[in-house]
Amino acid sequence: MNTSDARPTSVLVTGANKGLGYETARRLGELGWTVFLGSRDEGRGRAAAEKLAAEGVHVVPVPLDVTSDASVAEAVRLVGEHTDRLDVLVNNAGTPGRIVPPAEATAEEVHGAFDTNVYGPVRVTHAFLPLLRAAENPRVVMVSSAGGSFAVVTDPDQPVSRMHELAYSSSKAALNMLTLRYAQALPEIKFNATTPGEVANRAFAATDMNNNTGTLTVTEGTDSIVRLATLGPDGPTGTFTDRLGPVVW
Secondary structure, three states, rough: OOOOOOOOOOEOOEEEEEOHHHHHHHHHHHHOOOEEEEEEOHHHHHHHHHHHHHHOOEEEEEEEOOOHHHHHHHHHHHHHHHHOOEEEEEEEOOOOOOOOOHHHHHHHHHHHHHHHHHHHHHHHHHHHHHHHHHOOEEEEEEEOHHHHHHHHHHHOOOOOOOOOOOOHHHHHHHHHHHHHHHHOOOOOOEEEEOOOEOOOOOOEEEOOHHOOOEEEOOOHHHHHHHHHHOOOOOOOOOOOOOOOEEOOO
């Protein structure tokens, strides 16, 4: 919380109408934060916000398509109507893309995943930088994946090493690099990446993206997201972790 006034901590979570994004919004809202709930589908976002509001969360639905410059600009305007700073940005919105064999993957298919998983966080981060810079202890959390780790993908004991595709893993690897480069260039803002799973245990959270096949709950999957969102002024930047600790790049 900003020590200069009594306003609650503010957070924008993209892709927050369901799954990890919704649970992140719910948990941070329970802390008394103001939650800007980003959702590409305006109706679903409004419904999710109403559900959180019924639980006592101070929530503002924000129509937000991370693949659209116009949508992101309108989101900045809307958030700016409610606050002159943004303490935390959680770049959660993502897509698995079409899981097709690399030999069959087209540039168009790969582009679709990059537009959401890579260009999306760049669009949103760039647009919200002025509001983030106005906060005393700004934090940005990039929701990545163990599939973006070269160490994990080259480990034959990891299931993702046998998931032959191009778009998702390469886009998350790019997101990891973005996180590092932002962290190096903008030391006044904490940039950290996380995967919602347990790499050592080869476990991941059950979400719609994996047809709810994960062995971790959505709450467990958000443990590391919430930890990074609530970092203090002395917290780390430029890290890649899961709920158990550091993940090798």
